[in-house]
Amino acid sequence: MTSVKQNVQSGLIWRWLFIGQLRAFPFRYIFAALSIAIGIALGFSVHLINASASDAFGDAVRNLSGSSDAQVAGATNLGFDEQLYPRIYRLAEVADVSPVIEMSAIFGGTGERVKLIGIDPFRAAAITPTLLGRQENSGEQSAGRTGGQTAFPINAVHLSDAAFTLSKAKAGELLKIRANGATHEFQVAGDLPGIEAGQAVAVIDIAAAQWRFDRLGVLDRLDIKRAENSTQSSLARALEKMLPSDARLSGAENEIKKRTSLSRAYRVNLEMLALVALVTGGFLVYSAQSLSAQTRQQQFALLRILGLQKNSLQRQLLLEGLALGLVGSVLGIILGYMSAYLILTIVGSDLGGGYFSGTPGPIDVTITAVFVFLGLGILTAMSGSFSPGRQAARLHPAQAIKASTGSLQNTEHPAWLPGILLLLLAGFLVWLPAIDGLPIFGYLAVAAVLAGAIWLTPWLARTLLTPLTGIVRRSVAFDLALHHILRSPAQAAAALGGIVASVGLMIAMVIMVSSFRTSVDNWLESILSADLYVSGGFVETSFDPDQQKQISQLPGIAVVEFSKTMNISLDPGRPPVNLIIRPVQSSNYRLSLIDTTKQDIAGIPIWISEPAARIYDLQVDQNVRLPIGARGTSVYVAGIWSDYARQQGALVMESEDYDKLTGDFERSELAISLQDPENIDAETERLKRQIGNIAGSDPEISNAAGIRNIALRLFDRSFAITYGLEAVAILIGMVGVGATFAAQVGTRIKEFGMLRHIGFGRRKIIAMLAYEGMLLGLVGLAAGVASGLAISQILVHVINPQSFNLTMNTSIPYIVLLGISAALLVTSGLTAIFAGRRAAATNALRAVKEDW
Numbered sequence: 037m038t039s040v041k042q043n044v045q046s047g048l049i050w051r052w053l054f055i056g057q058l059r060a061f062p063f064r065y066i067f068a069a070l071s072i073a074i075g076i077a078l079g080f081s082v083h084l085i086n087a088s089a090s091d092a093f094g095d096a097v098r099n100l101s102g103s104s105d106a107q108v109a110g111a112t113n114l115g116f117d118e119q120l121y122p123r124i125y126r127l128a129e130v131a132d133v134s135p136v137i138e139m140s141a142i143f144g145g146t147g148e149r150v151k152l153i154g155i156d157p158f159r160a161a162a163i164t165p166t167l168l169g170r171q172e173n174s175g176e177q178s179a180g181r182t183g184g185q186t187a188f189p190i191n192a193v194h195l196s197d198a199a200f201t202l203s204k205a206k207a208g209e210l211l212k213i214r215a216n217g218a219t220h221e222f223q224v225a226g227d228l229p230g231i232e233a234g235q236a237v238a239v240i241d242i243a244a245a246q247w248r249f250d251r252l253g254v255l256d257r258l259d260i261k262r263a264e265n266s267t268q269s270s271l272a273r274a275l276e277k278m279l280p281s282d283a284r285l286s287g288a289e290n291e292i293k294k295r296t297s298l299s300r301a302y303r304v305n306l307e308m309l310a311l312v313a314l315v316t317g318g319f320l321v322y323s324a325q326s327l328s329a330q331t332r333q334q335q336f337a338l339l340r341i342l343g344l345q346k347n348s349l350q351r352q353l354l355l356e357g358l359a360l361g362l363v364g365s366v367l368g369i370i371l372g373y374m375s376a377y378l379i380l381t382i383v384g385s386d387l388g389g390g391y392f393s394g395t396p397g398p399i400d401v402t403i404t405a406v407f408v409f410l411g412l413g414i415l416t417a418m419s420g421s422f423s424p425g426r427q428a429a430r431l432h433p434a435q436a437i438k439a440s441t442g443s444l445q446n447t448e449h450p451a452w453l454p455g456i457l458l459l460l461l462a463g464f465l466v467w468l469p470a471i472d473g474l475p476i477f478g479y480l481a482v483a484a485v486l487a488g489a490i491w492l493t494p495w496l497a498r499t500l501l502t503p504l505t506g507i508v509r510r511s512v513a514f515d516l517a518l519h520h521i522l523r524s525p526a527q528a529a530a531a532l533g534g535i536v537a538s539v540g541l542m543i544a545m546v547i548m549v550s551s552f553r554t555s556v557d558n559w560l561e562s563i564l565s566a567d568l569y570v571s572g573g574f575v576e577t578s579f580d581p582d583q584q585k586q587i588s589q590l591p592g593i594a595v596v597e598f599s600k601t602m603n604i605s606l607d608p609g610r611p612p613v614n615l616i617i618r619p620v621q622s623s624n625y626r627l628s629l630i631d632t633t634k635q636d637i638a639g640i641p642i643w644i645s646e647p648a649a650r651i652y653d654l655q656v657d658q659n660v661r662l663p664i665g666a667r668g669t670s671v672y673v674a675g676i677w678s679d680y681a682r683q684q685g686a687l688v689m690e691s692e693d694y695d696k697l698t699g700d701f702e703r704s705e706l707a708i709s710l711q712d713p714e715n716i717d718a719e720t721e722r723l724k725r726q727i728g729n730i731a732g733s734d735p736e737i738s739n740a741a742g743i744r745n746i747a748l749r750l751f752d753r754s755f756a757i758t759y760g761l762e763a764v765a766i767l768i769g770m771v772g773v774g775a776t777f778a779a780q781v782g783t784r785i786k787e788f789g790m791l792r793h794i795g796f797g798r799r800k801i802i803a804m805l806a807y808e809g810m811l812l813g814l815v816g817l818a819a820g821v822a823s824g825l826a827i828s829q830i831l832v833h834v835i836n837p838q839s840f841n842l843t844m845n846t847s848i849p850y851i852v853l854l855g856i857s858a859a860l861l862v863t864s865g866l867t868a869i870f871a872g873r874r875a876a877a878t879n880a881l882r883a884v885k886e887d888w
Contacts, residue, residue: 156242315416357417513800596624809864
């Protein structure tokens with residue numbers, strides 16, 4: 037007795053039991069460890085890719101900001117009055133100021149996009165030297181990129197390495213650059229050695245930027261260097277006191293925070309979805325450990341008789357789970373790093389969300405991230421081993437020592453109360469608000485629904501299958517299969533845990549994506565009421581009032597309405613919202629209103645999108661101050677409308693109100709209703725030529741059907757990785773079910789031998805197992821569909837609104853769900869038949885022989 041205890045304490049029995057099982061059933065543990073590894077690999081790779089994209093964006097912003105201590109940026113695309121520059125320069129807290137013009141531009145020859153920056157080289161030298169071109173004779177001539185200019189002549193442009201590649205230009209050549217509706221030629225003077233790789237930047241003199249691109253009298257940014265005798269807080273206070281309504285105190289870290297906050301919900305949801313595979317893997321560990329406990333009943337009983345304590349037996353299975361989790365997690369971290377490297381190298385860092393572009397940064401693996409994912413894998417595996425450990429600890433030694441392997445059945449009615457309590461907990465959690473913009477309680481509600489559904493699986497199996505015992509005409513194989521499941525509901529739970537999790541989550545994601553896509557499709561159909569939509573393109577060609585009049589008089593046009601979209605900052609700590617200037621309700625423009633004012637209010641109305649209302653906690657009839665005009669403008673919310681295109685929020689203002697406030701009559705977008713919409717293709721080509729001649733550019737013209745198709749393609753692209761992660765989780769669940777069922781069949785060899793002795797043929801045994809597989813698949817399907825429907829409602833009505841500030845209506849794709857159900861039933865039956873062939877092939881005499 038003492039020897040046994042000493043061996044247990046030294047770990048000899050732990051190694052003996054675990055290694056023996058590993059040798060006897062290697063594939064059972066290999067599948068369990070691989071499921072943990074795949075879950076960790078998916079989550080870790082998504083984390084690394086997102087971290088790389090965020091770091092690259094942050095490095096780019098810091099690189100362009102140089103050593104500035106603060107920035108003042110325009111609250112809108114219109115910039116701010118340049119007279120603010122000398123006023124800030126005279127502040128005692130300021131040592132130096134560098135004025136900046138920033139515009140989106142394209143290269144005339146290639147049409148590639150670039151950030152065009154205008155600077156004062158003398159001021160930039162002290163604050164943002166990274167924006168200065170390479171000096172004369174300062175380095176080697178690199179592929180024709182180093183020029184001979186030491187300053188910025190009015191017609192000179194310096195290009196970063198990425199911009200050189202996109203423009204296909206060389207030093208000394210003339211390069212056409214289009215920005216703000218104008219196109220001008222510049223001579224390539226050299227490169228920008230201070231700009232990091234991957235950033236497409238073109239730098240010109242600030243005077244040229246203002247003069248040639250119609251930005252006279254305005255600036256977009258001021259980079260500020262703090263005086264030595266001042267502090268960062270004193271500088272911020274001094275700046276805030278003198279900033280006009282159309283300027284905001286900003287900075288590199290603030291810009292990084294705004295961009296990452298915009299993409300955070302998308303990133304977190306991807307990581308959570310990636311960890312779905314890990315959750316499924318946890319249930320496979322549970323299945324493997326449950327079967328392991330059943331096959332080792334006599335071993336455990338003998339050890340209990342020799343003095344092994346209950347807690348030591350439970351600790352045995354927990355340690356086995358720890359070993360599985362450790363091996364799976366380490367393998368998963370290695371696979372995750374490799375997959376992240378391949379995705380970043382081949383595909384890029386966008387992951388379909390559209391938040392990041394350009395060259396991703398290097399993969400930075402932090403110790404914290406490694407230990408977090410390592411801990412997740414170990415915790416998941418140990419959680420899957422906890423319940424089997426408790427069952428093994430409760431084993432009655434005297435009964436188990438005489439029982440055949442796996443013959444002890446739980447004939448008691450399964451407990452249902454804990455499962456109901458978990459579902460009630462989920463119902464409570466869905467009413468709790470988001471934490472810092474993340475639906476933490478929504479995710480916990482999903483976990484509670486899954487756990488409750490799996491807990492209720494044994495009860496559900498007896499509830500659904502017991503009525504079948506009253507069927508008079510049935511085969512003996514069906515009768516044996518039915519009674520075996522009813523006698524052993526715990527084994528059914530072990531077999532179905534993984535499949536309920538994977539099928540439930542799969543159905544939930546299918547319904548959520550279908551609901552989202554249907555809502556977007558209906559929204560597009562409601563707002564795209566014109567025949568043609570004209571845009572100035574990436575750099576937004578502007579149409580002045582004379583050009584608007586000429587376009588309105590073109591033949592073939594029944595109605596044309598002009599609009600404009602610009603960024604506007606309502607909160608310096610949040611991403612800018614889109615301000616859309618257009619008619620609110622007309623033949624060409626519609627708003628899908630979900631709430632509107634019921635009273636007459638004096639003042640200027642605006643209509644805000646649902647995301648804007650949620651982000652800024654705005655309601656109908658509430659007043660808002662916009663940074664438009666010399667001192668800002670107070671407006672009121674006249675309505676809230678659905679918008680699936682702008683996650684950061686959008687505002688709509690009537691064209692006449694905007695014109696009175698700003699004196700800006702230029703527009704960049706057109707909505708056209710044709711006199712002959714049946715001949716839309718020919719009309720599109722004709723109007724493209726005519727509008728292009730009027731504007732002096734090549735505008736983009738799309739019809740409503742084309743815009744709708746493009747939008748839906750972008751939607752499908754953004755969910756492409758979602759489909760991939762979902763498919764992996766389903767595959768893990770299906771493989772796990774097959775492995776679990778095969779292992780369960782292996783514990784019943786003696787049962788099959790006895791059936792063979794009494795005349796039950798091989799075909800009948802195979803038929804019996806096929807019935808078992810189909811019945812278990814039916815129960816798993818019922819639990820998976822029920823839990824999937826519940827989780828889909830949490831995703832649609834809780835997680836998505838809290839993550840993306842969007843609401844949608846539920847849309848259930850019945851055909852897809854029927855296909856999934858049929859595939860599950862067929863897979864369960866085929867898996868059982870395959871396992872039954874191996875079991876039926878065993879020699880009957882050898883199967884029932886028992887050595888004592």
